[in-house]
Amino acid sequence: xxxxxxxxxxxxxxxxxxxxxxxxxxxxxxxxxxxxxxxxxxxxxxxxxxxxxxxxxxxxxxxxxxxxxxxxxxxxxxxxxxxxxxxxxxxxxxxxxxxxxxxxxxxxxxxxxxxxxxxxxxxx
Numbered sequence: 697x698x699x700x701x702x703x704x705x706x707x708x709x710x711x712x713x714x715x716x717x718x719x720x721x722x723x724x725x726x727x728x729x730x731x732x733x734x735x736x737x738x739x740x741x742x743x744x745x746x747x748x749x750x751x752x753x754x755x756x757x758x759x760x761x762x763x764x765x766x767x768x769x770x771x772x773x774x775x776x777x778x779x780x781x782x783x784x785x786x787x788x789x790x791x792x793x794x795x796x797x798x799x800x801x802x803x804x805x806x807x808x809x810x811x812x813x814x815x816x817x818x819x820x
Contacts, residue, residue, distance in 0.1 A: 698747075699724050703731075707739035707816065713746040718756030729767050737771060739816035740744035743809050744780040750788070757788050761795035767790040772800045783795060 698714040701724060708728050712721075728734055744750070768774065778789045789805045796803060806812040 700730065701726045703733055703759050705736075707737050707741065708734075709741040709743065709797060709813075710742040711746075713748075713816070715749040716744070716747050718752040718759075720753055721756060722760060722763070725763055729763065734767070735771055737774060739777065741809075741812055741816050742776065742778045743812070744778065747780075747782065747785065747811055750782060750785050752788055754788065754791050757792045757796050759810045761792050761799070764796060764801060765799050768800050774801045775816045776803045777812035778799055778803070779807070779812035780805060781807065 698716055699710055699712040699720060702709045702711070710724055712724075728740075764776070778785075780786050780789060786805050789803075793803050793805075804812075804815055806815065
């Protein structure tokens with residue numbers, strides 16, 4: 697699988713690379729939401745900087761938004777920071793934001809991983 701998941705005390709970070717599919721994106725989220733540590737997180741960092749091909753549809757992003765909305769009932773104060781160099785990934789992330797308009801989670805897209813980390817780890 698072209699991703700890794702790293703847990704910290706108060707957050708989780710995914711790093712994706714190569715070719716990423718919608719199913720892989722959804723599976724990585726399912727793994728985190730099924731983990732007992734999820735209840736204590738304050739942020740998620742999604743590093744998509746090294747993705748060569750993003751085979752993710754708007755439908756996949758809508759499903760992801762619904763999954764996150766359900767997860768927000770358990771953990772309502774989460775910042776989701778996406779680091780992406782690709783215009784396509786940023787466009788799909790904006791679509792995710794629109795689908796998540798009623799979520800309590802904050803979501804922001806960055807052009808660098810360091811900016812995403814800084815924002816995600818800062819207090820709300």
